[in-house]
Amino acid sequence: MLRYIARRLLQIVPTLLGISIISFSLLYIFPGDPAEFIVEARYAVEPTQEMVKKIRMEMGLDRPMLVQYLDWLSKAVRGDFGKSWTEDKPVMDLILERLPASAQLFFTTFAISIAFAMLLGIISAIYKDRAVDHFCRIFSLLGISIPSFWLGLILIWIFSVQLRLLPAFGYGGIEHLILPVLTWSFSFMAIKTRFVRSCLLEALSQDYVITARAKGLPERIVVLRHALRNALIPIITYFSLSISHLIVGSIMVEVVFSWPGLGSLLVESVFKRDFPVVQALVFISGVLFVIVNLVVDILYAVIDPRIRYGD
Amino acid sequence: MRLTRRDFVKFTGIGISTFLGMSLLGCTKKETFKDTLVIGYADDLKLRGDPAKIDRSIPKFCVLERLIEYDLSSDDFVPSLAKKWEIENDGKRIVFELRKGILFSDGTEMDANAVKFTYDILVVRKHSVAPKSVEVIDDYTVAFNFDEAWVLNFAKLQDVHGLGVMSPKSVEPEGDPNGTLVNLIGTGPFKVVEYVENQYTVLEPNRYWFERTGLEPKIKKLIVKVIPDEDTRVLALRSGEVDVLIDNYHGGYDYTPRNQLSALKRDGFKVLTKNIPYTWIVAFNYKKEPFNDVEMRWAVNYAINRDEIAKIFDEWVRPAWDGMFPPEAPGMAEANVRYEYYLEKARDIVSGKDVGEIKFIVDNSQSDQVLVAQLVQQQLKDVGLNVKLETLERGVYRDRVRSGDYDLRIYYIGGSERTFYMRIFWRFLPPEKPWKVYMSDNVTEKAMAVVKEFDKTKRRQKFVEFYKALYEEAGVAPLYYEVVAVVEKPNVEGVKFEYSEPRFYSAYVRAYA
Numbered sequence: 001m002l003r004y005i006a007r008r009l010l011q012i013v014p015t016l017l018g019i020s021i022i023s024f025s026l027l028y029i030f031p032g033d034p035a036e037f038i039v040e041a042r043y044a045v046e047p048t049q050e051m052v053k054k055i056r057m058e059m060g061l062d063r064p065m066l067v068q069y070l071d072w073l074s075k076a077v078r079g080d081f082g083k084s085w086t087e088d089k090p091v092m093d094l095i096l097e098r099l100p101a102s103a104q105l106f107f108t109t110f111a112i113s114i115a116f117a118m119l120l121g122i123i124s125a126i127y128k129d130r131a132v133d134h135f136c137r138i139f140s141l142l143g144i145s146i147p148s149f150w151l152g153l154i155l156i157w158i159f160s161v162q163l164r165l166l167p168a169f170g171y172g173g174i175e176h177l178i179l180p181v182l183t184w185s186f187s188f189m190a191i192k193t194r195f196v197r198s199c200l201l202e203a204l205s206q207d208y209v210i211t212a213r214a215k216g217l218p219e220r221i222v223v224l225r226h227a228l229r230n231a232l233i234p235i236i237t238y239f240s241l242s243i244s245h246l247i248v249g250s251i252m253v254e255v256v257f258s259w260p261g262l263g264s265l266l267v268e269s270v271f272k273r274d275f276p277v278v279q280a281l282v283f284i285s286g287v288l289f290v291i292v293n294l295v296v297d298i299l300y301a302v303i304d305p306r307i308r309y310g311d
Numbered sequence: 312m313r314l315t316r317r318d319f320v321k322f323t324g325i326g327i328s329t330f331l332g333m334s335l336l337g338c339t340k341k342e343t344f345k346d347t348l349v350i351g352y353a354d355d356l357k358l359r360g361d362p363a364k365i366d367r368s369i370p371k372f373c374v375l376e377r378l379i380e381y382d383l384s385s386d387d388f389v390p391s392l393a394k395k396w397e398i399e400n401d402g403k404r405i406v407f408e409l410r411k412g413i414l415f416s417d418g419t420e421m422d423a424n425a426v427k428f429t430y431d432i433l434v435v436r437k438h439s440v441a442p443k444s445v446e447v448i449d450d451y452t453v454a455f456n457f458d459e460a461w462v463l464n465f466a467k468l469q470d471v472h473g474l475g476v477m478s479p480k481s482v483e484p485e486g487d488p489n490g491t492l493v494n495l496i497g498t499g500p501f502k503v504v505e506y507v508e509n510q511y512t513v514l515e516p517n518r519y520w521f522e523r524t525g526l527e528p529k530i531k532k533l534i535v536k537v538i539p540d541e542d543t544r545v546l547a548l549r550s551g552e553v554d555v556l557i558d559n560y561h562g563g564y565d566y567t568p569r570n571q572l573s574a575l576k577r578d579g580f581k582v583l584t585k586n587i588p589y590t591w592i593v594a595f596n597y598k599k600e601p602f603n604d605v606e607m608r609w610a611v612n613y614a615i616n617r618d619e620i621a622k623i624f625d626e627w628v629r630p631a632w633d634g635m636f637p638p639e640a641p642g643m644a645e646a647n648v649r650y651e652y653y654l655e656k657a658r659d660i661v662s663g664k665d666v667g668e669i670k671f672i673v674d675n676s677q678s679d680q681v682l683v684a685q686l687v688q689q690q691l692k693d694v695g696l697n698v699k700l701e702t703l704e705r706g707v708y709r710d711r712v713r714s715g716d717y718d719l720r721i722y723y724i725g726g727s728e729r730t731f732y733m734r735i736f737w738r739f740l741p742p743e744k745p746w747k748v749y750m751s752d753n754v755t756e757k758a759m760a761v762v763k764e765f766d767k768t769k770r771r772q773k774f775v776e777f778y779k780a781l782y783e784e785a786g787v788a789p790l791y792y793e794v795v796a797v798v799e800k801p802n803v804e805g806v807k808f809e810y811s812e813p814r815f816y817s818a819y820v821r822a823y824a
Contacts, residue, residue, distance in 0.1 A: 088361045160552070164550060273709075
């Protein structure tokens with residue numbers, strides 16, 4: 001097991017390096033001189049040659065790109081992404097200020113989506129091709145098809161403008177959480193419902209299920225104890241990976257509902273070309289994805305020993 | 312006593328009348344007022360951190376006041392915190408005498424040191440509207456030195472990009488122009504009492520301002536809530552969560568969409584608008600083919616039906632037929648320039664040229680401008696121009712402008728009243744920058760003559776010459792004259808425009824008991 005973990009750890013190193021290179025390169029991928037961006041963002045003036053030169057030296061932008069990258073990476077691994085070009089404070093402070101709002105929105109959405117996705121997916125699989133299955137499939141299809149921003153506005157129209165039950169925007173009490181969570185959950189659970197359904201259907205077609213039924217076990221036991229338990233492995237993997245949505249998964253929802261989280265921070269930073277913030281969010285998002293992936297892989301090996309042996 | 316039928320009718324009548332009268336009296340609604348006015352606004356007010364970056368709306372017009380203001384109707388710079396001034400050194404130095412007895416909202420007096428502190432914030436940052444230096448002559452006299460001798464020196468001191476006078480206690484360390492803004496303290500009608508970044512700001516009346524002006528505040532709190540999405544802002548007004556929506560009119564971002572104004576008015580909301588010297592245009596990439604050719608620029612001007620564009624916004628805006636700026640702009644009416652809709656002429660010009668695909672770019676975060684661009688694209692296609700419209704994300708749009716990778720773009724000239732002069736500089740005078748619109752030897756010379764002239768009468772004539780030069784070279788294709796808008800619930804009263812900004816010191820919100 002330890003060998004397996006060690007090997008997986010080694011395997012993620014190139015991925016992490018790739019993420020860091022992409023994150024760092026954002027500064028240079030966009031057209032224009034980064035030094036000019038900084039002058040405009042910091043001083044709100046026309047960049048003169050002297051100012052651009054001074055900024056280049058001050059920020060080390062006149063050094064070879066490899067040196068700049070290594071310097072950036074060495075700081076980034078310690079959580080130091082420098083200062084925001086527009087907000088006059090460390091990037092990490094900005095991210096930490098916005099993290100609680102994003103975390104609250106994400107984990108509420110995550111919990112509700114998983115509960116409903118499991119429920120609907122199981123019902124849909126059990127009653128395959130019957131009315132309830134068609135209903136669940138249409139529900140999922142709508143969730144996948146309807147853009148979040150449009151659904152959000154429609155929900156505001158219904159619950160805030162017409163019924164006056166819930167606030168249309170803002171961050172605060174639980175009443176502020178309901179519409180954003182409902183909006184995000186709708187699309188979040190749609191794909192997962194389909195996934196649960198297909199995994200469970202596949203499990204239900206396996207020989208051990210036929211054997212269980214042949215033994216005369218009640219259908220409830222067959223589905224929940226035999227089929228679902230086996231179907232859970234890919235489901236857990238899939239669900240766990242969506243934790244990476246924490247950083248940027250809620251962009252549209254946060255913008256529509258004026259939710260001061262990381263998604264809206266990313267949008268603002270891209271608009272303002274505040275590259276240190278964009279770099280940090282892309283980097284952290286990528287690293288989070290890789291780490292969750294690693295943890296899931298390890299758990300996978302713990303749950304299902306065949307993975308280790310096969311490996 | 313015997314009760315006759317007549318008495319019975321009489322007493323019954325009196326009884327019913329008394330009952331009805333008392334009932335009516337009881338039902339009469341006693342008018343009451345809410346003590347809070349809630350404003351929906353697109354941006355955070357930026358009341359922490361760099362004091363030079365505070366938002367250009369509420370903080371600058373409700374919390375701070377400036378030394379001078381600009382009155383577009385008379386083209387005069389008029390006193391505000393400064394009582395009077397002297398122009399020295401041909402205009403490179405302006406000495407202001409301050410009004411005495413003006414108090415900041417914390418009760419301390421506004422004096423020359425506070426003025427110096429405020430403008431030093433811009434000086435140390437080499438801000439685009441900063442003076443060269445500021446000197447304190449005595450407690451109530453302060454001198455501003457500038458590099459250039461031009462009327463823009465006055466424009467800078469009241470421009471929306473600059474600052475109003477703030478107390479040195481606004482920053483930490485106290486009085487340090489490089490310090491961090493911790494609590495914005497001004498002399499204006501409101502003071503900041505609570506600020507939650509990216510969420511809301513709570514303001515209360517500044518009693519010193521009200522004592523000074525002899526007015527009575529009608530609300531106890533002014534709350535500004537940050538709602539970045541334009542559709543959500545409108546829905547928040549409709550749901551009653553905010554009382555008023557105000558524009559951030561800088562460059563078409565973050566305002567109430569003009570194509571929703573009619574629907575809001577129809578539904579009972581009040582729409583207040585103020586004409587401003589601000590024009591949406593098609594800007595040419597005039598440094599390269601095909602629009603380095605003045606004839607091609609005229610072809611675009613002839614091809615555009617500006618009435619159709621104004622109709623997109625239910626005519627809340629005016630079509631730009633009568634000049635590149637609206638007639639209120641100084642000298643515009645006298646310039647007597649008029650744009651024509653002349654399809655045949657446009658087709659004749661285009662048919663004689665070998666023009667390939669034309670790249671027309673628009674910023675997708677300016678939803679109104681996307682609609683305008685689509686209509687302009689169609690109108691240009693109608694005269695034979697092969698126009699490819701690209702709707703770009705804001706940052707990509709800026710990058711394309713920066714790199715010059717476009718032929719046409721939707722842009723704007725002018726601005727709010729107080730920005731009008733600086734925008735002449737920012738759009739038509741060197742050095743070459745992405746935000747410049749059109750420069751040629753003749754136009755640049757004429758624009759420079761305008762901004763150098765201190766004498767109002769002479770300046771007006773120079774404005775006329777500048778407009779004519781720009782018109783003759785078809786430097787821009789004006790589309791429509793912009794307005795600044797306030798949308799409010801029917802029970803909101805007393806919001807009014809001063810210069811181009813909505814003011815709230817006399818605002819109140821009716822409620823019914």
